[in-house]
Amino acid sequence: MKTHPNNKISPDAGLEEQAWVWLRLLHSGDVRQWDLDGxxxxxxxxxxxxxxxxxxxHHWELVKSASGAMAPVAAADLGITEGKKNNPRLAKPGRRLFMGTAITAAAAAAVAVVHPPFGLWAAPGEWGADDRTVIGEQRSFELNERVQLTLNTQTSIRRQVVADQVAGIELLGGEAAVDLASAGRVFSVSAGVGKSTSSEGRFEVRYLEGKVCVTCLAGTVSVSHPAGERTLTARQQTVYDRRALSGIAMIEPQLISAWRHGEIKFNEVALGKVIDEINRYRPGKVVLMNDAVRNKPVSGSFYIASLDLALSQLQRSFDLQARSLPGGLYLLS
Structure with missing residues (x-):
């Protein structure tokens, strides 16, 4: 919980996002009893x-008030009157009001650029990518005669070329799998403040929300970070962010690499995190609005091609109400 100096409670961004969804639903004109109960x-x-x-x-009411005040002005400026009413002409909004509205709109646009809604476009850090996949897309291709690269959904990379040869990639965001056909020159994947290198084998790098996860499936991978270094062998993994580098953990490859075979698998993973993962592959957005089940564990396997079926299964398993709205918005409450 966050508090301000005046001891008022300050909600976090996740709850405010859920609150906006509820507010839009309650003002949609299509509210059902179970919506109100939820x-x-x-x-x-x-x-x-x-x-x-x-x-x-409060923000909604401010926006409504501003819109209501400006609408009659526009009508008056056009010389529009309603019936025989003798409505007084409202003064035109001053420069201060105009500038305030412009600044608000500019701020909203800036937020949308930095945090693109539902992954509809690339964030600024991913601009200028050489290769990029969109929501639900996966792509596999050869970088050279010995390097096979597979990009998962919503992944952006830049190629790093040395002497006219692709010697590595910079992972700007998302998830990439590297398969080295034979021993040879070192291939590197830079992500965040770290770099992973290998001369033979198979490894995967996932870079989401400032956290990088490096998994070795075969051969060896060296991970360099300002806080230290790790050498991974098959079935090992390490995680880092801009401040710290974790130790080495053992993993189950069939869980980590399931996405390469069209599945996502979970073993005792909190429902909220499962929903976050589904949102990476599904257009629109799934919003879990029942916090009582957010940390309930989920184990299972879902096909990426039929995630709506997966959502139906989760809905029944946790006795949730489901509501589909335009734009791919799917509410679970």
Missing amino acids: FKRWVRTSPQHQAAFSAVR
Whole structure:
């Protein structure tokens, strides 16, 4: 929980996102009784939930007030009157109001650019990528005679060329698998502040939300980081961010690499994290609005090509209500 100096509760970004979804649904004109019941359960979950909804409702009212004040001005400027009413002409909005509106719009646009909604376009850090996959797309191709590269969904890379040869890639975001057909020159994958190198074998690098996960499937992989180095062998993994490098952990390759065979697999993974992973592959967005089940464990395998079926299975397993809205928005409450 976050607090301000005046001891008011400050909701986190995740709860505010959920609150915006609830607010849009409640103002959609198509609210069902179970929607209202779900909302009541959600908002009563904690003081943070109540604070999140109060914050977005306050912002909503400000936007409505601004829109309502400006609409009659536009009508008056056009000389439009309604019936025989003698409505007083409102003064034109001053430069300060105009500038305030412009600044608000510019700020909203900046947020949208830095954090593209639903992955509809690349974030600034991924601009200028040599290769990129979109939501749900996977692509495999040869970089040279001995390097096979597979890009998972929403992945961007830049090729690193030395002496007219692709000697490595910079992973800007997403997940990439490297298969080296034979021993030879070192191939590298840079991601964040670290670099992974190998001269033979198979390895995968996943770079999401500032965290990098390096997995060795065969051969050896050396991971260099400002905090140290790790050497991985088959079935080993390490994780780093900009500040720290973890130790070495043993992994099950069939879970980590399932995406290369059209599946995503989970073993005792929290439902909230399962939903996050599904959102990487599915157009639109799934929003889990029932925090009571967010940390419930999930084990199973889902086909990437039929994730809506997976969502139906999760809905039944956790006794959730499901609601599909335009734009691929899918609510679980």
